[in-house]
Amino acid sequence: EVLNMGDCLVKSAGAKAVAENIASLTSLKELVLSYNEIRTDGGVAVGRACATLPSLSKLDLDGNQFGEEGKNEVSNSLGSSLGILQPGLSEDVGIQSDDEEQEEEQ
Numbered sequence: 001e002v003l004n005m006g007d008c009l010v011k012s013a014g015a016k017a018v019a020e021n022i023a024s025l026t027s028l029k030e031l032v033l034s035y036n037e038i039r040t041d042g043g044v045a046v047g048r049a050c051a052t053l054p055s056l057s058k059l060d061l062d063g064n065q066f067g068e069e070g071k072n073e074v075s076n077s078l079g080s081s082l083g084i085l086q087p088g089l090s091e092d093v094g095i096q097s098d099d100e101e102q103e104e105e106q
Contacts, residue, residue: 001025004032006060015042019049027055035063040070047077 003018003025010018015038022028033046043066050059059078066074 001028001055002030002032003028004030005036006032006034008036010036010038012037012039012042014038016045019045022049023052026053028053029055030058030060031056032058032060033064034060038064038066040066040073043070043074044077047074048079051077051079 003022005018008014010033015033015036018031018033019042022031031046031050038046038061043061043064046059046061050056061074
């Protein structure tokens with residue numbers, strides 16, 4: 001099974017909602033959340049949730065707003081699953097300012 005939500009602008013709040021709800025998708029093989037303006041906190045939530053999915057073989061988070069430090073945090077959130085999962089973290093569109101994040105949450 002594939003859940004493709006790439007380029008849907010789910011942002012961090014949406015990524016956290018996805019993370020909270022994918023635990024029951026035990027046959028999920030691929031999760032695509034690329035180009036969604038997700039910040040580090042959302043990426044970490046997704047990473048932790050994905051680490052519990054036994055069938056997942058691909059996680060695509062390209063083009064989000066993690067920055068270099070955030071990429072490391074997201075990778076670390078995958079825990080021991082990092083060897084199994086291939087997190088797409090190659091393209092980063094920058095870091096959103098705190099003001100932009102507050103506007104997103106409103």
